[in-house]
Structure formats: C-alpha cells, structure tokens
Amino acid sequence: MTTRPILYSFRRCPYAMRARMALLASGVTVEIREVVLRDKPPEMLAASAKGTVPVLVTADGVIDESLDIMRWALGASDPEGWLAGYDTALIAANDGAFKHHLDRYKYPERHGSDPIAHRAAGAEMLATLEERLTACSHLAGEQRTLADIAIFPFVRQFAATDRAWFDALPLPGVRRWLAALTDSPLFEAAMVRLPQWRAGDVPTLFGQ
Numbered sequence: 001m002t003t004r005p006i007l008y009s010f011r012r013c014p015y016a017m018r019a020r021m022a023l024l025a026s027g028v029t030v031e032i033r034e035v036v037l038r039d040k041p042p043e044m045l046a047a048s049a050k051g052t053v054p055v056l057v058t059a060d061g062v063i064d065e066s067l068d069i070m071r072w073a074l075g076a077s078d079p080e081g082w083l084a085g086y087d088t089a090l091i092a093a094n095d096g097a098f099k100h101h102l103d104r105y106k107y108p109e110r111h112g113s114d115p116i117a118h119r120a121a122g123a124e125m126l127a128t129l130e131e132r133l134t135a136c137s138h139l140a141g142e143q144r145t146l147a148d149i150a151i152f153p154f155v156r157q158f159a160a161t162d163r164a165w166f167d168a169l170p171l172p173g174v175r176r177w178l179a180a181l182t183d184s185p186l187f188e189a190a191m192v193r194l195p196q197w198r199a200g201d202v203p204t205l206f207g208q
Contacts, residue, residue, distance in 0.1 A: 005030045007069075007206065008044040008055040010037055011191060014153030015066035019054040020190040021149045022070035023207050026077040030056070032206035033197035041197065067091070070146060085138075085145020090128075094151045098125045102154060106161045119165075122158055126174055129155070133173030137180075144181070152181045 007023065007030045009016040023030060035044060035053055048055045048064040056063040056072065063069050074083050101122040104113035129151070132139050139147045155178055159166040167175065181187055194204060 003059075004203075004205070005059075006057040007032045008035050008041070008047070008053055008057075008197075009033065010035050010053045011193065013053050014157055015052075016054040017153040017190060018150050019056070019066045019069040019073075020206070021186055022073045022082070022146070024186055024189055025080055025082060025149075026073035027079065027207065028073050028076050029205055029207040031203045032194065033204075034194040036196045039196070041199065043199065067095075067150065070150065074146065080143065080145075082144070082146040082149070085140030085143075085147045087140060087147040090139065090147055091150045093125065093128075094154055098122060098158075099154060101125070102158050106157065119162075123169055123171075126155065126158075126169070126171055129177075130171045130173050133177050138177065148177070148181065152178070156182060 005028070007019070009020060009032055011034065020032075033041070033044070035041065037053075040051055044053075044055055045051055047057050047062045050064055052064070054064075054066055054069055056069045058072075063072055071083070071086075101118040104111045104118040105115045105122055108115040108118075129139065136142055138144050139151065155174065159175075159178060197204075
C-alpha cells in the first residue's frame with residue numbers, strides 16, 4: 001500500500017459521507033478511491049470481505065465501520081472537539097431504528113413495506129431531535145460534533161424522499177439544523193465528485 005491511508009468510498013452512501021466529513025474535520029489526508037457498488041474493486045474486497053463502504057486501509061490494519069473511521073480520524077486530530085459530542089444512545093437509535101424505517105420508507109419495493117407507516121415512525125423519531133434542537137443549535141450544544149455528523153446524512157436522505165411532506169412537519173429546529181449542515185463548506189468538500197477508481201490510476205488525495 002501507499003504511505004497514506006486509503007479510503008474506499010461511494011459519494012452518495014450516508015455511512016461514507018460521515019466518514020469523509022470526519023476525515024476532513026480532522027485534517028488527516030487519505031488516498032480516496034471512489035467505488036461503483038455494482039463493480040467493486042477486488043482490492044477493496046481483499047481488504048474487507050463485507051463489500052460495503054467505507055473501508056479505510058491503514059498501516060495498522062483495516063477499519064470497515066464508519067463510526068470507527070470517524071473515531072480513528074478524530075483520535076488523530078480533533079480541532080473542533082467533535083469527540084466531546086459522541087452520544088452513544090442517540091447515534092445507536094439513528095443507526096438502528098431510524099435507519100430501519102428510512103430504508104422501508106425510501107425503498108418499499110425492496111422490503112415489501114408500507115412506506116407511509118415507516119415514514120410516520122421516522123418522523124416520530126425526528127421529534128426527539130427537535131427537542132434538542134429547540135434548546136440549542138446542534139445536537140450536543142451550540143457547535144457541531146460527532147453526533148451531528150453521524151446522524152445528519154440519514155436525516156438528509158429522509159427529508160429528500162418527499163421534501164414537500166417533510167417541510168410541512170412541525171420540525172423547524174431539524175430543518176434549520178439540516179440546512180446549516182447541508183450548506184456548510186465541510187459538506188460541500190465531502191461531496192466532491194470523483195471518477196470511479198481503477199487500479200493504476202494516479203492517487204487522488206482527500207483532505208489536503
């Protein structure tokens with residue numbers, strides 16, 4: 001491998017989004033390899049048989065869970081103090097129940113699900129975030145932290161599924177928070193478009 005860590009990523013994957021945002025916030029530079037999920041490179045599959053992104057290959061081993069990548073990056077450098085906002089329960093609820101409802105709302109044909117029922121269940125969970133965001137501008141206080149960035153990509157996906165319906169919900173704090181993160185330079189940098197990586201390509205550095 002190269003002297004830099006290698007990140008296998010897919011631009012639109014929410015798990016990869018949060019990993020990329022944490023890497024950018026940390027200032028750690030990696031070689032990024034954009035993956036097409038229907039054409040996964042054998043190098044990524046050799047590193048992680050799970051076959052899902054993100055995958056970070058470091059000199060010390062492979063990290064193939066997005067939260068672990070976030071913690072690895074911020075453990076190296078955490079200039080904004082994101083780790084102070086690592087809310088285990090809130091993130092677990094997002095990654096568990098909320099993601100369950102999101103998938104069955106957005107992709108009912110894959111799950112044989114009632115999208116309206118799952119949409120309502122997801123909205124109920126967002127009411128918990130609204131309570132926090134009524135009291136402060138972010139989930140763990142006045143500054144963005146790991147909790148915000150870990151959860152934000154999934155709320156963004158939920159909102160985009162039917163934006164008119166979402167905008168009519170009594171969730172002004174969630175909408176304000178979502179807009180602020182979506183419009184941030186950090187998210188813009190994390191969402192840069194890259195071509196599919198092929199073996200032999202000139203390395204693309206991410207996080208400079």
